[in-house]
Each structure stands twice: as C-alpha cells, then as structure tokens.
Amino acid sequence: MTIVQFHMDDQQVVDNSQLAQKLRNAGLRPTRQRTALAELLFKKGDRHVSAECLFEDAKKAQIVISLATVYNTLNQFSEAGLLRTISIDSTRVYFDTKTGDHHHFFLEDSEQLVDMPEGCVRVENLPDAPPGTEVSRVDVIVRVRSTK
Secondary structure, three states: OOOOOEEOOOOOEEOHHHHHHHHHHOOOOOOHHHHHHHHHHHOOOOOEEOHHHHHHHHHHOOOOOOHHHHHHHHHHHHHOOOOEEEEEEOOEEEEEOOOOOOOEEEEOOOOEEEEOOOOOOOOOOOOOOOOOOOOOOOOOEEEEOOOO
C-alpha cells in the first residue's frame, strides 16, 4: 500500500488516514470527492487556487467531478476553517491553504495571488466595529501590474 503525504496548514506532514481525520475534526465527512480534492489542495503546501484551477487539476488527475462540486467543496472547506477565502472582486475568488493572518499581492497581469512577506504591513487606527460586532480579520490586497 502506498502512503501519500500532504502538507497541511501547520506544516505537518500527514498521510491519507490523517487527512481523513482532519476532515472529520473539521466536521466534514471524508467522502471520496472531498478527500480527492483535499489531496490536490494540500499535497503541494501553501497555495492559492480558484475553483476553476482546482477543477483543471482534478481533470488532469483523472478525478471525475463537476465544477459545481468543486465550488461546494471549497466553500465547505472554508466554512470549516481548512481554507481562507480571498475575494479580489465580485468575479474572482481564491482559496488559500494558509489560514493564518497574512496579506497578499494580486498580480493583475497573470491573475495570481501571492503572499506578502510577514511583518511588512502594519494596520493601525482601525475604527471601532459597529455595536454588537467585532473585527474578525483585516485583509490587505495590493494590486500590482508590470511596468512594461
């Protein structure tokens, strides 16, 4: 039996059974499709993917799955805390396997999302949140393009 190893959010290496347990711990049943997508997402370490990109990865890996299932699974993983959702605009959403606080560059020419080095952005003087709410996180996305 081959044991496949994957890098998860805390940089630990896990095999298939640990990956299934990670899904269970997040409140998700490790179905065949969820497990297959989790393998594609986490085996390469930290990465940013769109649903379309993951769908293409699945096709290349000969995983039979619909784009709608990929979207649903990515959203379920995000709601369970396994992924972080990054909205660039109303038409572009990326899913980040690195769930801790960090900021991004969005490369407009290639439509890639790239992590900023840690500690290079400091957010200060945030206004108080409206009554009955609290700030859950602050996302900084700096859009860059080539100077040609």
